[in-house]
Amino acid sequence: xxxxxxxxxxxxxxxxxxxxxxxxxxxxxxxxxxxxxxxxxxxxxxxxxxxxxxxxxxxxxxxxxxxxxxxxxxxxxxxxxxxxxxxxxxxxxxxxxxxxxxxxxxxxxxxxxxxxxxxxxxxxxxxxxxxxxxxxxxxxxxxxxxxxxxxxxxxxxxxxxxxxxxxxxxxxxxxxxxxxxxxxxxxxxxxxxxxxxxxxxxxxxxxxxxxxxxxxxxxxxxxxxxxxxxxxxxxxxxxxxxxxxxxxxxxxxxxxxxxxxxxxxxxxxxxxxxxxxxxxxxxxxxxxxxxxxxxxxxxxxxxxxxxxxxxxxxxxxxxxxxxxxxxxxxxxxxxxxxxxxxxxxxxxxxxxxxxxxxxxxxxxxxxxxxxxxxxxxxxxxxxxxxxxxxxxxxxxxxxxxxxxxxxxxxxxxxxxxxxxxxx
Amino acid sequence: xxxxxxxxxxxxxxxxxxxxxxxxxxxxxxxxxxxxxxxxxxxxxxxxxxxxxxxxxxxxxxxxxxxxxxxxxxxxxxxxxxxxxxxxxxxxxxxxxxxxxxxxxxxxxxxxxxxxxxxxxxxxxxxxxxxxxxxxxxxxxxxxxxxxxxxxxxxxxxxxxxxxxxxxxxxxxxxxxxxxxxxxxxxxxxxxxxxxxxxx
Numbered sequence: 001x002x003x004x005x006x007x008x009x010x011x012x013x014x015x016x017x018x019x020x021x022x023x024x025x026x027x028x029x030x031x032x033x034x035x036x037x038x039x040x041x042x043x044x045x046x047x048x049x050x051x052x053x054x055x056x057x058x059x060x061x062x063x064x065x066x067x068x069x070x071x072x073x074x075x076x077x078x079x080x081x082x083x084x085x086x087x088x089x090x091x092x093x094x095x096x097x098x099x100x101x102x103x104x105x106x107x108x109x110x111x112x113x114x115x116x117x118x119x120x121x122x123x124x125x126x127x128x129x130x131x132x133x134x135x136x137x138x139x140x141x142x143x144x145x146x147x148x149x150x151x152x153x154x155x156x157x158x159x160x161x162x163x164x165x166x167x168x169x170x171x172x173x174x175x176x177x178x179x180x181x182x183x184x185x186x187x188x189x190x191x192x193x194x195x196x197x198x199x200x201x202x203x204x205x206x207x208x209x210x211x212x213x214x215x216x217x218x219x220x221x222x223x224x225x226x227x228x229x230x231x232x233x234x235x236x237x238x239x240x241x242x243x244x245x246x247x248x249x250x251x252x253x254x255x256x257x258x259x260x261x262x263x264x265x266x267x268x269x270x271x272x273x274x275x276x277x278x279x280x281x282x283x284x285x286x287x288x289x290x291x292x293x294x295x296x297x298x299x300x301x302x303x304x305x306x307x308x309x310x311x312x313x314x315x316x317x318x319x320x321x322x323x324x325x326x327x328x329x330x331x332x333x334x335x336x337x338x339x340x341x342x343x344x345x346x347x348x349x350x351x352x353x354x355x356x357x358x359x360x361x362x363x364x365x366x367x368x369x370x371x372x373x374x375x376x377x378x379x380x381x382x383x384x385x386x387x388x389x390x391x392x393x394x395x396x397x398x399x400x401x402x403x404x405x406x407x408x409x410x411x412x413x414x415x416x417x418x419x420x421x422x423x
Numbered sequence: 424x425x426x427x428x429x430x431x432x433x434x435x436x437x438x439x440x441x442x443x444x445x446x447x448x449x450x451x452x453x454x455x456x457x458x459x460x461x462x463x464x465x466x467x468x469x470x471x472x473x474x475x476x477x478x479x480x481x482x483x484x485x486x487x488x489x490x491x492x493x494x495x496x497x498x499x500x501x502x503x504x505x506x507x508x509x510x511x512x513x514x515x516x517x518x519x520x521x522x523x524x525x526x527x528x529x530x531x532x533x534x535x536x537x538x539x540x541x542x543x544x545x546x547x548x549x550x551x552x553x554x555x556x557x558x559x560x561x562x563x564x565x566x567x568x569x570x571x572x573x574x575x576x577x578x579x580x581x582x583x584x585x586x587x588x589x590x591x592x593x594x595x596x597x598x599x600x601x602x603x604x605x606x607x608x609x610x611x612x613x614x615x616x617x618x619x620x621x622x623x
Contacts, residue, residue, distance in 0.1 A: 070586065071587060074587065076595065078571075078596060079596055079602060080602070082602075115476065117476065239559075242503075242560055243560040244503055244504055244558065257532055257535075262535050263535070267436075267440070269440060269443035270435075270439050307432050353475075355475055356476060356478065368505065368506060370506065370528070372510060380514075380515055381510040383506070383508045385505065389567075390563070393562050393563040394559075394560070
């Protein structure tokens with residue numbers, strides 16, 4: 001090997017070593033760019049929010065094939081559901097979609113109530129609607145913020161975190177938990193609203209309008225943001241239906257369906273709100289969709305606060321919820337009540353062979369619960385229909401033939417939550 | 424938004440609740456009629472029909488499951504497969520001719536109707552034709568059913584485990600699979616820190 005040592009073109013007269021990186025240097029094979037290349041995108045990639053993995057087949061920088069891989073966060077929630085009572089399982093539902101735990105709590109409690117054939121009292125329903133809409137705002141505003149961040153706009157993400165903190169303060173005040181709330185119970189709620197929640201929510205909503213306007217001003221006509229998102233990751237209406245998409249992702253593709261309007265639950269039919277629909281189905285219309293839904297959710301929140309009914313918060317009566325720990329330690333009746341609710345063989349009476357599929361409109365889409373009861377206080381089968389599962393499997397038609405940077409834009413617009421995806 | 428007086432709001436809310444109850448009654452009737460149509464099309468092959476809390480369920484023989492799904496999609500307008508799942512009847516009370524039940528939840532977006540179709544499946548040979556040719560979205564749910572119950576879908580282009588690792592043995596959501604205690608940890612040995620890892 002007597003190749004001439006290349007001479008530096010700089011002023012320095014030191015020769016460049018023939019192997020500047022030692023053995024770690026990559027040898028460029030002839031014909032490397034002509035073949036397809038398979039790369040891992042995730043599960044530990046900064047642009048993958050959560051433990052998601054895509055195996056991409058690239059031709060140059062163009063995506064010619066992709067396979068979504070999942071299961072890194074699989075926790076066996078469905079199996080666990082067969083060993084926990086209905087009220088115990090509400091704690092597990094928090095962990096599925098940790099962006100909007102309140103919506104998951106509510107969805108599961110509604111499904112069990114539908115199976116038992118009971119309805120929660122009007123006050124409990126109104127509080128649940130308020131909490132669901134707040135968590136929808138928090139989920140969507142963070143989704144937009146992260147979408148902006150992935151396109152290189154860092155400021156909207158910080159604004160969205162400020163708003164989310166305020167929502168979490170409200171959650172902390174009502175349920176004691178910020179992220180994992182476990183606020184609902186079968187038949188109603190764990191606690192009534194404390195004083196000060198209405199004031200906090202109202203001041204938050206007044207400030208929210210400004211933030212949403214600021215975020216829109218920052219992104220909506222932003223040249224960089226539009227170049228990266230308009231016409232990228234397109235999913236047509238037919239594809240969205242065939243892939244089982246629901247919620248904001250389907251509505252951004254022109255599917256005019258919202259369970260709050262079409263199958264009203266919890267008294268959603270009482271409130272005035274519009275269902276925004278966009279037809280382009282690209283990343284940009286998903287951003288527009290989320291922004292429009294934040295405004296509608298704020299409208300619903302205001303109406304709920306204006307018309308908050310009074311009355312009990314649990315249809316099964318005070319005996320259906322756990323008494324406070326102080327009472328358990330000092331009062332005989334509360335101790336018995338606690339015992340009756342937690343011991344195996346006691347608890348909620350369920351139908352002998354009941355089965356129900358009940359879906360609610362969670363921030364990500366149709367969150368369905370398929371429950372089978374066998375007459376005991378423990379479900380026989382719990383099946384979650386997570387919206388993220390159907391969003392994640394439809395990634396291929398959106399990114400095929402696009403560049404790798406478009407994969408980042410598309411993934412962040414889907415807002416796939418790994419906890420809900422893998423369960 | 425203008426602030427309505429509370430008394431007016433109560434009246435408006437009451438009217439809206441009544442209208443929603445009427446529309447729900449119409450929806451239940453619509454779902455019943457669509458289920459009637461499927462039963463009439465099945466004729467003698469209908470295994471069982473059930474309704475619980477106004478939700479219609481139709482049990483079909485496994486051999487005609489795919490045909491029924493295709494009929495629901497093409498003739499009755501069920502354009503979305505909302506969910507595909509299964510359950511194990513091993514410990515469930517009541518009469519069950521076979522061990523596994525596969526459940527398809529279909530949605531008719533145009534008429535806003537839901538229908539549940541079920542098929543009993545033999546334990547010895549749990550094989551069904553795939554529904555991915557009707558709805559692409561059946562891809563991951565079917566893989567999950569295969570992963571969790573060991574039910575195979577013939578004709579699925581990529582039938583392999585979805586949530587569990589591909590080397591995994593056993594089907595976790597079967598009722599004879601314990602919640603814990605089958606030595607899962609032993610299947611994935613921890614590499615001790617002292618041993619030098621080889622990257623070959």
